[in-house]
Amino acid sequence: MEMAAGLYLVFMTALGLVSGLPPGHWQEVPSEEPVIQTLAEIAVREYNRRSDQDVAYIKLRVTDVRKQLVSGAKYDFSIVLGRSMCKKNGEETPNNCQLHVAALERGVKCNFVVLLVPWLNETKILHQLCSQEDFINNVAETSPSNQDKLSSNTEDELLETLSLFKEFVTTYNKTYQNDEEALGRLRIFSENLKKAKDIQEKDQGTAEYGITKFSDLTEEEFRTLYLNPLLSSQGHRIIKKAVIPKDPPPAQWDWREHGAVTEVKNQGMCGSCWAFSVIGNIEGQWFLKKGSLVSLSEQELVDCDGVDHACGGGLPSSAYEAIEKLGGVETEQDYSYQGRKQGCSFSTSKVSAYINNSVEIPKDETEIAAWLAQNGPISIALNAFAMQFYRKGISHPFKIICSPWFIDHAVLLVGYGDRNGTPFWAIKNSWGTDWGEQGYYYLYRGSGACGVNQMCSSAVVN
Known part of the structure; x- marks a missing residue:
């Protein structure tokens, strides 16, 4: 017992x-x-x-x-x-x-x-x-x-990710076809949280990276839907060099403060950034030469530019030539944006702006600033490596991970300055105001970051 x-x-x-x-x-x-x-x-x-x-x-x-x-x-x-x-x-x-x-x-x-x-x-x-x-x-x-x-940490991370994903779905009004797709997007979202954290840790600037409306897309999907691989091709039309002002540029300049920039637009799921970059430049040039700021049509280029590839990408140099041949650009109101290629319905009777030529601006960033301050916003292209998860601040990725030789997104350079001693370029993007700083991207100025200085050009309006 x-x-x-x-x-x-x-x-x-x-x-x-x-x-x-x-x-x-x-x-x-x-x-x-x-x-x-x-x-x-x-x-x-x-x-x-x-x-x-x-x-x-x-x-x-x-x-x-x-x-x-x-x-x-x-x-x-x-x-x-x-x-x-x-x-x-x-x-x-x-x-x-x-x-x-x-x-x-x-x-x-x-x-x-x-x-x-x-x-x-x-x-x-x-x-x-x-x-x-x-x-x-x-x-x-x-x-x-x-x-x-x-x-366990695994459960903790899961619940945190679920909470963030729920907030993401609500904030950006996301809808999915079925539960399987939603679960797949949740997995991508979770991986993207880690990628954004990694970019944050490696950034040399003051930028904040994290959840954006693109956080449920793979890198391949993001590039296919929103970027422009043709910008890195060798098929650029040769245009004449711009004349650079002799006087040094002012310490800061912003064309938004001088009435030369229209509202931020949204290209949607279409690789038409090249059209938005060029049209933004022409809007500024027309304002400076004619005194009237008019929102012009990107859809006209998507439909009627026979050289470029609509939502498949294009080149600013080709877009200038297409507008010259067409005879001008209609307004956004007359030829509204659809985000997909349609039949060309351009009418010369509705032309609201025209261009006479185009110029290439040198790669020296001081000269770029001098030309911009005197002549208006500039069409540029850059490497969009850090932009999928960009939220705010001055982005400054290492050159090795944001190569200046891999250009895949066209945007509009509207100004420059510094924040607490950190120099920046102010860049108007075409992903809507619910991305970045009310639709704008701020990139470090002075080191050729992400190839910001590699493809600068402008239309000429006489």
């Missing part, structure tokens, strides 16, 4: 059922204890068995664990559950089930009371009470002082 009692005591101690506490007293227990994780798995199986859902729910975390010594041990704990992508298959849930996108909105929180009687090899679920709740919002508001920490 003494040996049996000794073995019983060892068994009870191993399970954590022997303590200095009197029977009936509740004791808090860490959720990481193996016995708790085992009981949680039993509880989740019981939830799935009783549930009328056709999909399995999986454990996200265990909280609020306490133990009471009775005739055995009674455990009281809560489990946060999320809907998985797995169909229910008997009582067992596959170990590799992935979280369903529906869990971004609603989860399930269950309270269980389980009786464990080890000498009878018996486990009974005495109580189960579950309720739906917006657990993502609850997690976002949780602090370690009033909530158990997640049992």
Whole structure:
């Protein structure tokens, strides 16, 4: 009898059922204890068995664990559950089930009371009470002082990513065809969070990188939909050199302050940045020569430029030539932007601006500043490496990761200056005002960052 009692005591101690506490007293227990994780798995199986859902729910975390010594041990704990992508298959849930996108909105929180009687090899679920709740919002508001920490870093990162993804979907009004696509976008979003962090750590400027409206796109998708690979080709039309002013440029200049820049536009999912860059330049040139700022048509170039490739990319030098041959540009109002190539419907009777020629501006950044301050905004092209996740500040990637020889995006240079001693170029982009600083990109000035000085040009209006 003494040996049996000794073995019983060892068994009870191993399970954590022997303590200095009197029977009936509740004791808090860490959720990481193996016995708790085992009981949680039993509880989740019981939830799935009783549930009328056709999909399995999986454990996200265990909280609020306490133990009471009775005739055995009674455990009281809560489990946060999320809907998985797995169909229910008997009582067992596959170990590799992935979280369903529906869990971004609603989860399930269950309270269980389980009786464990080890000498009878018996486990009974005495109580189960579950309720739906917006657990993502609850997690976002949780602090370690009033909530158990997640049992592992993986779970912590998952819940943080889910919370950020939910906010991203709401902020940018994202919609997906089905749950499988949404889950795929969630995976891409998670990887992009890491990429943005890596770019942030390597940046030499003051820029902030993070979540943007492009955070659910792969790098290949982003390049295909929004950038312009033709800018790195060798098919540039040779245009004459611009005359550079002899006087040094002023310390700062911004054509937005002088009325030469229209509102930020949005090219949509079309690689037509070349058209927006050129049209922005012509708008500025027309204003400076004719005194009238008119929003002109990018769609005219997308439809009617027979040399360039519409949403497949194009070259500013070819676009100037196309406008000269057409005889001018219609207004945005008369020839509105559609974001896809259509049949050319240009009418000479609706021309609101024209150009006489075009010029190439040298690569020296001091000369670029001097020409810009005297003559207006400049069509430029650059490497958009850092722009997918750019939020604000002065971007300054290392040259080795933002090569000046790989140009893939055309934009409009509208000014320059410095912020707290850091020199910058002010660049008007064509991705809408919900990107960057109200649609603008600020890039370090003076080092040829990202090839900002490699392809500078302007139309000429007499």
